[in-house]
Amino acid sequence: MEQPFRLDGRTALITGGASGIGEATCRVFAAAGARVLIADKAGNRAGDLAAELPGSRALVCDITDEAAVKRMFAGVDRLDILVNNAGIGLVGGVEETELPDFQQLFRVNVEGLFLVTRSAMPLLLQSHGTIVNIGSVAGLIGVKRRFAYCATKGAVVAMTRQLAVDYPTQIRANCICPGTVDTPFVEAYLEKYHRHEKEKVRAELNQRQPIGRLGHPTDIAQMALYLAAPASAFVNGSVFTIDGGWTAA
Numbered sequence: 001m002e003q004p005f006r007l008d009g010r011t012a013l014i015t016g017g018a019s020g021i022g023e024a025t026c027r028v029f030a031a032a033g034a035r036v037l038i039a040d041k042a043g044n045r046a047g048d049l050a051a052e053l054p055g056s057r058a059l060v061c062d063i064t065d066e067a068a069v070k071r072m073f074a075g076v077d078r079l080d081i082l083v084n085n086a087g088i089g090l091v092g093g094v095e096e097t098e099l100p101d102f103q104q105l106f107r108v109n110v111e112g113l114f115l116v117t118r119s120a121m122p123l124l125l126q127s128h129g130t131i132v133n134i135g136s137v138a139g140l141i142g143v144k145r146r147f148a149y150c151a152t153k154g155a156v157v158a159m160t161r162q163l164a165v166d167y168p169t170q171i172r173a174n175c176i177c178p179g180t181v182d183t184p185f186v187e188a189y190l191e192k193y194h195r196h197e198k199e200k201v202r203a204e205l206n207q208r209q210p211i212g213r214l215g216h217p218t219d220i221a222q223m224a225l226y227l228a229a230p231a232s233a234f235v236n237g238s239v240f241t242i243d244g245g246w247t248a249a
Contacts, residue, residue: 016086020183164237179243209244
C-alpha cells in the first residue's frame with residue numbers, strides 16, 4: 001500500500017521556491033522523496049538550496065515573462081505537482097494605490113500564476129497531477145489597507161476552484177490561504193513600513209492570529225505536502241485556511 005504522505009517518484013515544481021514558504025515546501029517535499037524543481041528569480045539562492053536537497057534542481061525564471069516561463073518548461077520532461085507560491089504584497093487602500101503598483105501585483109500574483117499553470121498543464125494532465133496554489137486569508141476576508149493584495153488573492157482562490165471544475169478527473173487543484181507567516185516577506189514589510197517600530201508591529205502581527213503567534217513556513221509546507229500526496233486523493237477545488245484562528249474570530 002502506498003505511503004499516504006510520501007512523494008517518492010514524483011517531480012514537483014515550486015515557484016518562489018528559494019525562500020520563505022517556498023523554501024520550506026521544497027525542503028518538506030524533498031524529505032518526502034520528491035524530485036524538486038526550485039523556480040525563482042533569485043538564482044543564487046535557488047542554486048544554494050538545490051545543492052542541499054538531493055535530486056533537486058534550480059530553475060531561474062521570472063514568472064511574469066511569458067517567454068521565460070515557456071523556456072523553463074521546455075526543460076521539464078515530467079511534472080506531478082505544481083506549487084504556485086511566488087507572490088508579492090502591497091500596503092494601501094484604494095485611494096493610496098497607484099495604478100502601476102496595482103498592475104504589478106496582478107502581473108506577479110495573478111498573471112504569473114496563470115502563465116506557469118498554463119505551461120504546466122500538458123505535463124500535469126499526463127501525470128494526473130496536482131496543483132497547490134498559495135493564496136492568503138486576504139483572498140477570503142477584507143484586510144485593512146490591502147486593497148490590491150486582497151484583489152489578487154481573491155483571484156487565486158477563484159482560479160483554483162475553476163481549474164477543479166474544468167478538470168475534475170484529470171488533475172486536482174486546491175488552495176492554501178495562510179494568515180501572517182514569519183518569512184522574509186514579513187521582514188521586508190517591517191523594514192519598509194515600520195523601520196522605527198519593528199518590534200511593536202511584530203508583536204501586533206503575532207496577536208492578529210488568536211493563537212498568539214505568526215505562522216511558521218513549515219506549517220504551510222506540511223499542508224502543501226498533504227494536498228500533494230495520496231492521502232488527499234478525494235480533495236479537489238478546496239480552500240484551506242492556516243491562520244491561527246484569524247478568520248474564525
